[in-house]
Amino acid sequence: MAPPRMRPRFELIVSTPLGTTLDGFRQYLNGASAGCTGSITGCHVRLRVPEARRHTWTPQLDVEVEPHEEGALVRGLFGPDPGIWTFIVALYAIIGFSVLGGLIFAFSQWALGQAPTALWSVPVALVLACIVYVVALVGQGLSQAQMVELRTCLDEALRRDEVPG
Numbered sequence: 001m002a003p004p005r006m007r008p009r010f011e012l013i014v015s016t017p018l019g020t021t022l023d024g025f026r027q028y029l030n031g032a033s034a035g036c037t038g039s040i041t042g043c044h045v046r047l048r049v050p051e052a053r054r055h056t057w058t059p060q061l062d063v064e065v066e067p068h069e070e071g072a073l074v075r076g077l078f079g080p081d082p083g084i085w086t087f088i089v090a091l092y093a094i095i096g097f098s099v100l101g102g103l104i105f106a107f108s109q110w111a112l113g114q115a116p117t118a119l120w121s122v123p124v125a126l127v128l129a130c131i132v133y134v135v136a137l138v139g140q141g142l143s144q145a146q147m148v149e150l151r152t153c154l155d156e157a158l159r160r161d162e163v164p165g
Helices: 018-030 082-111 117-142 144-158
Strands: 009-014 037-041 044-048 059-068 071-080 162-164
Touching: 018 037, 018 059, 018 071, 018 144, 044 144, 059 144, 071 082, 071 144, 082 117, 117 144
Parallel strands: none
Antiparallel strands: 009 071, 009 162, 037 044, 044 059, 059 071
């Protein structure tokens, strides 16, 4: 079993050319039977769970479609909502700045001949970073069913025989 990844990725090669593949996404998203919502900007497709079923850890699937000698290369990236992703990155930034501030303060204490008690900020920050990471993985686990749902939507939109890339 593979270890959990923060933002799982995959690649597919489809036999249809780039334009036809993007048209397949357009037709799927505009159809009444679409199991997800989404948007298409250029060669980028974003698939999302319908608003009524979203919660904090609901993922989205970002898809890049590129030309390929055998048709089109479809690269998928699962991730949290951009607001949640920004919050996680901000927490890591705060933790990082706290470590930096603690190290500067500890160095100042050491330079003044005092005990560098501010060094406690380093292990505390490491524990906090681990907690943020574990919470993110738990959220990913809670959203596993919706990730499968989004992948099913992708497969339905492609409706083509795929060759794993």
